[in-house]
Amino acid sequence: MTQTAATREWLRRNLFSDAWSGLTTLLLLGGVLYWLPGLIEWTLVKAVFRPDAAACGAIEHAGACWGVVAEKYRFILFGRYPHAEQWRPLLATVLLLLVIVVSGLRLLNRSGLFAAWVLALPAFFLLMGGGLLGLTPVGSDQWGGFPLTLLLATLGMLLAFPLAVLVALGRYQSDLPLLRILCTFYVELVRGVPLISVLFLASFLFPIILPPGISIDVLLRVQAGIVLFAAAYLSETLRGGLQAVSAGQHDAASALGLSRWQAMRWIILPQAIRAVIPSIVNSAVSVFKDTSLVTVVSLYELTGALSLALAGDAEWRSYYLEGYLFIGLIYWIGCYSMSRFGADLERRLAAGVR
Amino acid sequence: MNSRRWQGFAAQAVLAAGLLLLLWLLLDTTAANLHERGIRSGFGFLREPAGFAIGESLLPFDSADSVLWALVVGLINTLRVALPAVVVSTLLGTFIGLGRLSPNLLLRGLCKAYVEALRNVPLLLQLLAWYFVVTDLLPAASAALEIMPHVFLSKSGLFMPWFGGGGACLDLPVRGEMTISGGASLTPEFLALLLGLSLYTAAYVAETVRAGILAVPRGQSEAALALGLSRVQSFRLVLLPQALRSIIPPLTNQHLSLAKNASLAVAIGYPDLVSVANTTLNQTGRAAECIALIMVVYLVLSLLTAWFSVWLERRTGHWAERS
Numbered sequence A: 001m002t003q004t005a006a007t008r009e010w011l012r013r014n015l016f017s018d019a020w021s022g023l024t025t026l027l028l029l030g031g032v033l034y035w036l037p038g039l040i041e042w043t044l045v046k047a048v049f050r051p052d053a054a055a056c057g058a059i060e061h062a063g064a065c066w067g068v069v070a071e072k073y074r075f076i077l078f079g080r081y082p083h084a085e086q087w088r089p090l091l092a093t094v095l096l097l098l099v100i101v102v103s104g105l106r107l108l109n110r111s112g113l114f115a116a117w118v119l120a121l122p123a124f125f126l127l128m129g130g131g132l133l134g135l136t137p138v139g140s141d142q143w144g145g146f147p148l149t150l151l152l153a154t155l156g157m158l159l160a161f162p163l164a165v166l167v168a169l170g171r172y173q174s175d176l177p178l179l180r181i182l183c184t185f186y187v188e189l190v191r192g193v194p195l196i197s198v199l200f201l202a203s204f205l206f207p208i209i210l211p212p213g214i215s216i217d218v219l220l221r222v223q224a225g226i227v228l229f230a231a232a233y234l235s236e237t238l239r240g241g242l243q244a245v246s247a248g249q250h251d252a253a254s255a256l257g258l259s260r261w262q263a264m265r266w267i268i269l270p271q272a273i274r275a276v277i278p279s280i281v282n283s284a285v286s287v288f289k290d291t292s293l294v295t296v297v298s299l300y301e302l303t304g305a306l307s308l309a310l311a312g313d314a315e316w317r318s319y320y321l322e323g324y325l326f327i328g329l330i331y332w333i334g335c336y337s338m339s340r341f342g343a344d345l346e347r348r349l350a351a352g353v354r
Numbered sequence B: 001m002n003s004r005r006w007q008g009f010a011a012q013a014v015l016a017a018g019l020l021l022l023l024w025l026l027l028d029t030t031a032a033n034l035h036e037r038g039i040r041s042g043f044g045f046l047r048e049p050a051g052f053a054i055g056e057s058l059l060p061f062d063s064a065d066s067v068l069w070a071l072v073v074g075l076i077n078t079l080r081v082a083l084p085a086v087v088v089s090t091l092l093g094t095f096i097g098l099g100r101l102s103p104n105l106l107l108r109g110l111c112k113a114y115v116e117a118l119r120n121v122p123l124l125l126q127l128l129a130w131y132f133v134v135t136d137l138l139p140a141a142s143a144a145l146e147i148m149p150h151v152f153l154s155k156s157g158l159f160m161p162w163f164g165g166g167g168a169c170l171d172l173p174v175r176g177e178m179t180i181s182g183g184a185s186l187t188p189e190f191l192a193l194l195l196g197l198s199l200y201t202a203a204y205v206a207e208t209v210r211a212g213i214l215a216v217p218r219g220q221s222e223a224a225l226a227l228g229l230s231r232v233q234s235f236r237l238v239l240l241p242q243a244l245r246s247i248i249p250p251l252t253n254q255h256l257s258l259a260k261n262a263s264l265a266v267a268i269g270y271p272d273l274v275s276v277a278n279t280t281l282n283q284t285g286r287a288a289e290c291i292a293l294i295m296v297v298y299l300v301l302s303l304l305t306a307w308f309s310v311w312l313e314r315r316t317g318h319w320a321e322r323s
Helices: A002-014 A019-045 A053-059 A067-078 A087-105 A110-129 A145-172 A177-192 A195-209 A218-244 A247-255 A260-275 A277-297 A302-311 A317-352 B002-037 B067-099 B105-119 B123-137 B188-214 B218-226 B231-267 B273-284 B287-315
Strands: B145-148 B151-154 B157-160 B162-164 B169-171 B184-186
Touching: A019 B105, A053 A067, A067 A145, A067 A302, A067 A317, A087 A110, A087 A145, A110 A145, A145 A177, A145 A218, A145 A277, A145 A302, A177 A218, A177 B002, A177 B287, A195 A218, A195 A277, A195 B002, A195 B231, A195 B273, A195 B287, A218 A260, A218 A277, A247 A260, A260 A277, A277 A302, A277 A317, A277 B123, A277 B231, A302 A317, A302 B123, A317 B105, A317 B123, B067 B105, B067 B188, B067 B231, B067 B273, B105 B188, B123 B188, B123 B231, B157 B188, B162 B169, B184 B188, B188 B231, B218 B231, B231 B273, B231 B287, B273 B287
Parallel strands: none
Antiparallel strands: B145 B151, B151 B157, B157 B184
């Protein structure tokens, strides 16, 4: 009896607190009940899960054709990487993801973490590229799909971070006005233009401005473009953190006899970074999503690999939507878990500040 | 202290010299590379005929017109999609942001689901999906959906009544055997871009609005209610003016990202500035010039928006202490 009373009280408070709320509830409930059955029917009931193009054709989009994922998942996930060797990108991806998760959950101490990254990155390149330990060489033009997305995003963040710290310090210091102007110019320039123009720059312009003998692989050029782009945004975040550190900290550090460099390294910077960790996580989410743009300059990461997988295949070409939903889910899981992680961190950090 | 100043001076001199050297090296190798590949440089090509067609434009354009005019048409196309998207995303985002603060659990949940679903998937992917839905899953023009009287939606885009014959009467679209004629039309590319940009940005606007309202101390609305204002009055007269101060600066940033994100048009073939510049780049090989043009136009756009934002901040009475 009290159970029903409690339920009724909960309903009243959350769904029917006044006439407006009640009306909203009824309208929304009506909408949900109207759309939901059709949605369930399309995704599950009438859907075809077998990689059977004829069966998919027969239902004429009345249900989803998840068969396209069953048929093409290896192409979507690994792009044009040689079929027989695809255990390598799989292993490389799992390894890198593992290191990222371990870092996020702080399961290792500082030196352990450093060792893990120092081992994981070369291992990733060794597995992907081969050429050693009896692994067949696979050129980076054949890398694709999720490993490429992960590589671009991870290296993008890892390399952008130190650059962003330097640029933020360049804008923060007051001894070298020329350096400050340069750093400001770089940050405002990059933040003012779309990422696509930076990728065009990396893809079309880098080859022209380099000396003739030197040619840099397109993957490396695009990675450089992503790093330059991400670093501008990150440095602005870090500059905000630097400004949040109170002036008393500088005074206290010099009173302790620390040099300005020591004060920056041990007192100011750690507090500045700590203050903006949630924003840094947001930047990581953005970089992860932004990697999808490299498909415009013909690198076949997850989004590009899907187009590559379906464009040339008349049998499966009409099921792009299912393909988009599949890779959309992969991106979503990555971004959502990162932003949850960021929110948790923010709460924990807020709890630590008195 | 004096020695530190000299050190700083010397460091800056070295920095300047290094920069000039680097710049000279870059320009020199670039010039050599261009010469070797037989590519001329300079902006003279802007006056040459474009030689390509543009799918849709507000201004008259044909392939004999100059490259410069093509780029102007592209810029107008960027604005044509970005401005309506700003309006739609702001309205939709505001409603969703307010919905996330509603006491109603169902409304709150659905709004949260919207934000989490759209924010965590790349915009490019959403644009490609919308474009596919419009061009592949909608019926052909002959079987167009009449979503409202005389408004037809099909693979060929959206057709709606428009003022024809000098504005005297409405020009109604008519569904024919193969195509729809009459009225005004929006292409599938435009529709997909407008829809994708608006829905994606709305999720960010919603978060901005929510954060802005949450930033107003709770005591303010309680005090307003205690003064005898109704809930609507307290929101309009007390909560909103204070929330707007912290909403407007990030909101203009969202609008600026929207304008920059409009450059993803290149992926679905809508002829915006970046698409037109990209086509020009591929035809003329003038990479440096075309990329520079894109960047300059966007920088000017950013600056104008920044000024507008400052003006708006002052109007809303917010004198931010910015350093």
